[in-house]
Ligand code: ADP
């Protein structure tokens with residue numbers, strides 16, 4: 001029997017009524033002849049509440065204990081989901097990350113999946129049961145509970161869909177699909193019918209919280225058709241898929257902002273071979289994820305090295321650079337905690353010019369100063385003052401006509 005994975009995010013299972021509604025959707029899929037594996041997130045804002053509980057007791061809680069705590073949110077929603085299905089006359093079983101041997105590395109709070117044993121899920125599906133898997137969690141080789149990073153239930157779902165050869169992975173959320181930008185920030189954003197894995201990955205990595213970046217990576221690598229859609233209506237959502245030629249006709253497909261960022265600059269580092277390697281080895285050791293690395297030579301003797309990190313890694317990153325500072329002869333360390341990034345993304349950038357000019361022009365017209373600029377083949381990001389980032393997003397959305405469907409935009413936009 002063909003398998004469909006259906007993932008329900010926090011708002012889609014926030015209370016009994018919403019769990020019942022999600023359960024009905026699962027039943028409909030079962031009645032259409034599919035075996036269904038459900039992945040559920042913690043209910044409503046529960047993960048945030050658990051984090052607040054932890055911080056009340058300890059401002060810097062041990063990460064292992066944090067994962068032990070946070071995994072309980074998903075554990076509650078899967079058992080409640082199974083109970084709802086049982087009450088509707090359907091045989092269901094909930095399973096935690098450890099019960100399906102969702103093996104990860106030991107990077108607590110941002111673990112990466114290494115392998116999944118689907119045997120138990122298959123056995124249960126073969127018995128005609130609906131299997132409800134707790135999202136966001138796994139275990140490391142020592143049976144410690146790990147979590148995959150905020151929003152990580154998407155990754156559980158797509159990884160399971162890949163491992164089980166599912167026909168489709170449906171991501172049920174609280175918006176109708178993937179929009180040109182966050183519709184809660186830019187009201188005129190437009191829903192896309194489809195988006196390429198590469199664009200979605202850049203959007204997710206640079207702030208589009210609608211999908212977890214690792215989920216998109218899994219989708220691309222294992223060819224999983226991902227359908228992002230609204231759990232409270234029947235509208236067709238957005239399909240994340242391989243690139244098709246007409247996608248290149250659109251220069252900018254979407255825009256994002258990322259708020260909780262910090263920028264660290266090591267000023268006046270000795271300009272000799274090996275220093276960049278030493279700095280980033282130290283950060284990697286501290287499990288800090290860095291982006292937007294810029295190294296500039298300021299004289300034959302000295303260079304500046306800067307990079308952007310998530311604010312949640314700031315303490316670890318500060319400790320790491322303090323450790324390496326003397327070894328690379330760094331004159332001073334400069335930290336900006338009020339930084340945010342606005343990015344535009346589109347596979348069409350590979351074949352069109354003038355995107356950078358248009359973006360910088362839009363920011364200039366809005367009187368927004370650009371702190372630093374980084375690019376990939378399909379993305380341009382500008383770091384700006386956090387207080388101005390929403391205004392910056394609006395300016396670029398208007399400039400690239402992200403308030404119109406792609407086919408209605410001026411040519412070359
Ligand atoms: P869930 O709990 O279902 O996983 P999330 O809050 O993680 O839901 O993701 C859905 C939210 O993502 C939306 O409510 C929306 O505000 C936000 N979002 C950010 N960027 C986008 C985008 N480009 N398209 C759609 N939603 C986006």
Ligand code: ASP
Nearest residue numbers: 041047136150151152153
């Ligand atoms: N409950 C986790 C979070 O809030 C995981 C998820 O919802 O995907 O981040």
Ligand code: MG
Nearest residue numbers: 009151209210
């Ligand atoms: Mg999410």
